[in-house]
Amino acid sequence: MAENKTKQAEVEATEAKKAEAPIVVSEAQANPEKFLKEFDWHNYEEGIEQVEDTKLAEFEKLVSENFVDTLDDEVVEGEVIHITDRDAIIDINAKSEGVISLNEFRYNPDLKVGDKVEVLIDVREDATGQLVLSHRKARVIKAWDRVNKAHETGEIVNGFVKCRTKGGMIVDVFGIEAFLPGSQIDVKPIRDYDQYVNKTMEFKVVKINHEFKNIVVSHKALIEADIEEQKKEIIGQLEKGQVLEGVVKNITSYGVFIDLGGVDGLIHITDLSWSRINHPNEIVELDQKLNVVILDFDENKSRIQLGLKQLSKHPWEALGEDLKVGDKVKGKVVVIADYGAFVEVADGVEGLVHVSEMSWSTHLRSAQDFVSVGDEIEAQVLTLDRDDRKMSLGIKQLTPDPWTDITSKYPVGSRHTGIVRNFTNFGVFVELEEGIDGLIYISDLSWTKKIKHPSEFCNVGDKLEVVVLELDVEGRKLSLGHKQTEENPWDKYETEFALGTSHTAAITEIVDKGATIEFNEDIVAFVPQRHLEKEDGSKLAKGEEAEFKIIEFNKEFKRVVASHTAVFREEEAKIVKQAVKKAEAQAAEAKPTLGDANDALQALKDKMDGKK
Numbered sequence: 001m002a003e004n005k006t007k008q009a010e011v012e013a014t015e016a017k018k019a020e021a022p023i024v025v026s027e028a029q030a031n032p033e034k035f036l037k038e039f040d041w042h043n044y045e046e047g048i049e050q051v052e053d054t055k056l057a058e059f060e061k062l063v064s065e066n067f068v069d070t071l072d073d074e075v076v077e078g079e080v081i082h083i084t085d086r087d088a089i090i091d092i093n094a095k096s097e098g099v100i101s102l103n104e105f106r107y108n109p110d111l112k113v114g115d116k117v118e119v120l121i122d123v124r125e126d127a128t129g130q131l132v133l134s135h136r137k138a139r140v141i142k143a144w145d146r147v148n149k150a151h152e153t154g155e156i157v158n159g160f161v162k163c164r165t166k167g168g169m170i171v172d173v174f175g176i177e178a179f180l181p182g183s184q185i186d187v188k189p190i191r192d193y194d195q196y197v198n199k200t201m202e203f204k205v206v207k208i209n210h211e212f213k214n215i216v217v218s219h220k221a222l223i224e225a226d227i228e229e230q231k232k233e234i235i236g237q238l239e240k241g242q243v244l245e246g247v248v249k250n251i252t253s254y255g256v257f258i259d260l261g262g263v264d265g266l267i268h269i270t271d272l273s274w275s276r277i278n279h280p281n282e283i284v285e286l287d288q289k290l291n292v293v294i295l296d297f298d299e300n301k302s303r304i305q306l307g308l309k310q311l312s313k314h315p316w317e318a319l320g321e322d323l324k325v326g327d328k329v330k331g332k333v334v335v336i337a338d339y340g341a342f343v344e345v346a347d348g349v350e351g352l353v354h355v356s357e358m359s360w361s362t363h364l365r366s367a368q369d370f371v372s373v374g375d376e377i378e379a380q381v382l383t384l385d386r387d388d389r390k391m392s393l394g395i396k397q398l399t400p401d402p403w404t405d406i407t408s409k410y411p412v413g414s415r416h417t418g419i420v421r422n423f424t425n426f427g428v429f430v431e432l433e434e435g436i437d438g439l440i441y442i443s444d445l446s447w448t449k450k451i452k453h454p455s456e457f458c459n460v461g462d463k464l465e466v467v468v469l470e471l472d473v474e475g476r477k478l479s480l481g482h483k484q485t486e487e488n489p490w491d492k493y494e495t496e497f498a499l500g501t502s503h504t505a506a507i508t509e510i511v512d513k514g515a516t517i518e519f520n521e522d523i524v525a526f527v528p529q530r531h532l533e534k535e536d537g538s539k540l541a542k543g544e545e546a547e548f549k550i551i552e553f554n555k556e557f558k559r560v561v562a563s564h565t566a567v568f569r570e571e572e573a574k575i576v577k578q579a580v581k582k583a584e585a586q587a588a589e590a591k592p593t594l595g596d597a598n599d600a601l602q603a604l605k606d607k608m609d610g611k612k
Contacts, residue, residue, distance in 0.1 A: 274348025315348030360435025438478030
């Protein structure tokens with residue numbers, strides 16, 4: 001027991017001495033970086049300097065703890081320790097320094113020794129045993145990490161606009177090319193894309209396609225976010241009649257869109273000017289600043305109706321008080337309609353010249369026949385209503401009324417030449433002079449022709465000889481005749497084609513219930529069906545020539561009826577009469593019996609009736 005206690009006391013004393021003794025640290029442990037840097041690799045590899053196993057194990061442990069593992073394809077940070085004409089030598093705390101071509105630093109011409117750069121192990125050891133690094137690949141990997149993060153968080157990134165491309169721009173973001181669509185550059189239409197090239201701008205990553213490595217960025221999204229805040233503030237303060245300053249954002253054929261500072265409003269073309277305009281660009285131009293008044297808006301205030309002309313006094317209010325009915329005014333034709341023309345006699349003040357007030361002619365025509373848009377004309381004020389802002393004008397009042405001395409110029413029976421202006425179903429309107437029109441009824445166009453519509457006889461624009469038949473001064477009406485300029489040929493035909501006269505002609509046409517024959521260009525006679533029968537009992541055919549006898553002539557209705565059958569029937573009647581006379585003479589001489597005479601008469605009658 002005493003011995004055990006003695007041994008235990010010795011062990012405790014030894015342990016106490018070890019605890020009190022100082023800890024011995026090797027040079028390698030105390031300063032591993034210096035040890036590793038000064039380690040003679042050549043002697044070690046050639047076996048000149050032997051290293052103890054314990055030291056070798058300690059050395060390998062230090063290497064694993066302090067050097068970068070070049071087998072992992074991770075982006076690491078390195079330090080530029082030397083720059084040559086072609087390369088940059090980078091220390092990444094590996095077993096050896098790495099080399100990167102200066103071409104990969106073109107974006108950074110100010111690269112210098114001591115700069116920290118991101119690198120990726122490209123080749124662990126080339127033919128010369130050199131570690132080859134890539135700064136470009138490291139930038140791409142890091143850039144994609146940053147882009148993905150910016151897309152997820154909505155972070156705003158800076159980008160350099162490199163150039164234009166189809167539909168937009170190419171932007172460098174973290175060293176990666178991204179696409180900026182033209183529609184995403186600004187909230188307003190872009191007219192000059194080149195103004196953005198070589199500029200650094202802020203963007204938001206809006207879309208990433210990992211499969212095709214495509215990135216889409218937007219500058220407009222940032223503007224819209226700011227505008228949305230401004231828009232809420234502006235909309236909350238909108239009131240009808242409020243005057244605001246805006247910028248012309250877009251011009252269309254129907255109006256102008258105004259940017260009110262994040263809120264768009266529309267000035268309709270009719271609210272741009274008191275005067276009529278053909279296109280808004282006559283009044284405003286793009287990017288022009290101007291004051292506008294709020295006319296109206298919907299419940300959500302998303303559609304704002306603006307006005308520009310309302311900021312100036314209405315032209316009718318500035319119209320001179322001395323202007324009155326009967327005054328002559330000058331103006332420009334601004335609009336033409338079928339019913340008349342609008343003439344601007346002062347800026348924003350228009351008068352209507354109705355088509356009926358353009359000419360003394362009673363024949364209604366279109367306003368385009370008298371004036372054209374842009375014409376400078378003189379007119380007389382016919383009516384003037386300042387309250388309703390209406391004015392009617394007249395052009396014809398500046399010339400004498402041609403009906404003033406109509407009775408002396410166009411007395412009944414006088415002959416004149418006129419121009420065909422228009423047709424109706426019942427006649428032709430002929431203009432004798434400006435303001436003097438007359439009507440020729442269809443029955444007064446020709447003595448002989450049967451006319452169903454005036455267009456069969458003449459054309460618009462033709463000149464016609466006419467005779468004044470009637471004159472109504474109060475009604476301003478003239479009745480004219482054309483056929484009266486010639487003698488009535490039916491007066492002559494009444495004798496030539498008198499009842500019982502015979503004429504030779506051919507059948508022109510077989511018609512219903514008969515046929516027609518043309519004796520001349522005026523006389524077309526009708527032959528009833530039963531009067532087409534020939535002596536042998538057959539009927540006349542089309543084109544067959546024969547002799548005809550006039551059995552009806554009506555000059556008033558121009559009706560002529562003829563018969564071929566009457567020709568040979570008349571001959572038979574003559575023969576009968578001659579036979580009767582001869583029989584009577586013979587009877588007187590021979591005194592035949594009454595029965596014999598009757599037999600002879602019956603034979604003649606049967607012959608006339610066509611009996612055999």
